Amino acid sequence: MTNPYVPSVYIPPTGVVVPKLDPKTVKVGDEIPKLNRYGDYQLWNRYAAVNYEFAGHHMDDSVGHHEGFEAAIGMGPFIHALLHVLLREWVGEERGRVVKVGMQSRRPWIRGRTLSEGGKVTALREENGELIVSLEVWGDNDKGERLVIGEAEVALPA
Amino acid sequence: MSEETLISPEMAAAVGREYEWSTSYPIDASDIRRWAVAMYYPEQPPKLYWDEAYAKTTRWGGIVAPEEFNPFAWMRAEPPGNMGPEASRPWPELNLGIPCPDFKANIFAGLVVNHTGVRMRPGDVIKSAVNLAGYHEKKGRLGLMLFTTREDRWTNQKGELVRVSRSDLIRYL
Numbered sequence: 001m002t003n004p005y006v007p008s009v010y011i012p013p014t015g016v017v018v019p020k021l022d023p024k025t026v027k028v029g030d031e032i033p034k035l036n037r038y039g040d041y042q043l044w045n046r047y048a049a050v051n052y053e054f055a056g057h058h059m060d061d062s063v064g065h066h067e068g069f070e071a072a073i074g075m076g077p078f079i080h081a082l083l084h085v086l087l088r089e090w091v092g093e094e095r096g097r098v099v100k101v102g103m104q105s106r107r108p109w110i111r112g113r114t115l116s117e118g119g120k121v122t123a124l125r126e127e128n129g130e131l132i133v134s135l136e137v138w139g140d141n142d143k144g145e146r147l148v149i150g151e152a153e154v155a156l157p158a
Numbered sequence: 159m160s161e162e163t164l165i166s167p168e169m170a171a172a173v174g175r176e177y178e179w180s181t182s183y184p185i186d187a188s189d190i191r192r193w194a195v196a197m198y199y200p201e202q203p204p205k206l207y208w209d210e211a212y213a214k215t216t217r218w219g220g221i222v223a224p225e226e227f228n229p230f231a232w233m234r235a236e237p238p239g240n241m242g243p244e245a246s247r248p249w250p251e252l253n254l255g256i257p258c259p260d261f262k263a264n265i266f267a268g269l270v271v272n273h274t275g276v277r278m279r280p281g282d283v284i285k286s287a288v289n290l291a292g293y294h295e296k297k298g299r300l301g302l303m304l305f306t307t308r309e310d311r312w313t314n315q316k317g318e319l320v321r322v323s324r325s326d327l328i329r330y331l
Contacts, residue, residue, distance in 0.1 A: 046196035050189075052231040052241065067263070076266035081226040085197050088224070093204050094216040097277075098225045102270035104326075150268075155275070157217075 021091045023131050023156050030121040032135070035086040037115045039074050044111075047078045061111065074109035079117075079148055083137055086117045087154050091133075096156040099132065103150035107141070114142040119152065130155040164304040164329070165293045168256040177253040178288040181236035182229035187280040190223045197224060222277035225321075229284045248327055249306060250290050259304065261329035267305065271323040276314065283315045291324060300330040 019033060037043055041059070048054050053075050056063035064072040080103045087098050109115055116139065123134040132155050139148040187210070194203035205212040206222065213221045223229075234240045251258040278284065291307040306327045312320040 043199060046199050050193045050196045050231060051228055077269065080269050080271075081197060084224060084226040088204075093206050093224075094218070097275060098273055099275070100270070100272045101226075102268070104268035105266060 019090075021096065021133065021154070021156065023158075026121060026124065026133060028121050028123060032086070032090040032119045032121075035082060035089065035117045037082060037117075039109050039111055039113050039115055041072075041111070044072075044074055044078065047075060047081070051075075051077065053077070064111070069108055069110060071111040073111070074115070076103075076105055076148075079103065079105075079109060079115065079139055082115070083117055083139070083150065083152060086119065086137070087135070087152055090119075091154040091156060096154055099153035099155050101137070101150065101152045103137070103148050105148055107145055107147045109139075109141065109147055115147065116140050116142065122151075126158050129158050131158045162302060163295060164259040164261070164302065164331075165295065166257060166259065169251065169259070169293060172250075172254045172256055173290055173292050175254060176287055176289045177250050178286070179236075180230055180234045180240065180286040182284040182286075183233070183235045185223065185227075185229050185278055185280055185282045185284070187221055189229070190221060190227060190278075190280065193227050194224055197226070218277060220279060222279050225273045225277075226271070227278055229278060229282070230286065235283075248308075249329065250288075250308060254290065259329070260331065261304065262331055264327055264329045267326040267328045269323060269325045271321055273321050274319050276318045276320045278314070278320060284320060285313050287311050287313075300328075302331060304329045 044058055048058060057067050057069070057073055058075055059072065061071045080101060083101050083103060084098050117137065119135040119137040121133055122136050125132050132153055135152045137150045137152045138146060140146050191208040194207035197203065206216055206218065207224060208221070210221050249258065249264065288308050288310045291309040294305050296303050296305065306329070308325055310323045314320055
């Protein structure tokens with residue numbers, strides 16, 4: 001069954017005020033605030049427009065059907081790029097930086113589903129004057145299915 | 159009886175070879191602003207990516223690109239007219255000059271990117287060098303799956319390493 005049609009003017013609410021990483025209190029096991037994005041052409045076409053990524057299965061439900069999906073699917077590299085946004089909103093793009101983002105795909109991001117990305121601190125270390133925070137990261141859809149898993153690192157001046 | 163494989167002797171011998179080199183056009187502040195708008199939509203992107211006066215007050219000393227920024231979209235300066243693998247076929251055998259295995263479809267499997275801390279800024283020119291990092295196979299619900307790993311190293315006009323990425327593509331019969 002296909003997902004219901006979503007009007008292109010629909011802009012869903014996303015996120016809340018995001019607390020920032022505090023290097024004095026961060027600890028292993030901390031979870032970071034989630035990043036939510038509703039998967040529709042409004043969102044995906046903006047990414048296609050900056051990354052020149054116009055494969056039919058991202059732009060057209062019928063191509064998605066032809067390839068065995070319920071509808072059009074989101075771009076894997078975009079999910080990976082959004083993990084950077086997730087991390088920067090937590091570390092603070094003006095004071096910290098993203099060091100590493102690794103991601104493996106498990107399921108496609110189907111049009112009409114909300115992607116919810118999150119992360120959990122797994123390790124802390126100091127290296128070359130920076131505090132390096134390692135995290136487990138993931139992306140789920142609003143049915144609770146895991147779409148991607150991965151690992152990441154962010155850095156702050158120590 | 160030989161085991162089923164999609165990896166030919168020519169493919170196995172090509173592992174480790176560089177096979178694709180590109181140079182970006184100079185990065186423009188508008189490229190960074192548009193990228194940031196797309197990444198943060200429907201929210202407004204941070205000023206670091208579009209307000210030069212503000213960005214000068216930060217530790218970065220001016221506008222920088224978000225780490226995941228792609229300076230190679232919408233054509234490359236070298237090779238002239240090249241639109242990049244996103245616009246064509248992302249598998250390496252054609253560029254390596256070796257036969258391509260038969261397959262029905264391909265899907266993105268994963269990506270690991272290491273950012274060195276050297277930021278991309280307006281005016282920078284980025285060079286990319288891609289090598290074939292390896293092949294491996296697995297049997298899964300799609301049948302025999304061929305994983306191809308490519309490693310892409312980006313350097314700026316000063317020769318500074320900006321990022322190293324390894325991406326996996328799955329092809330299956």
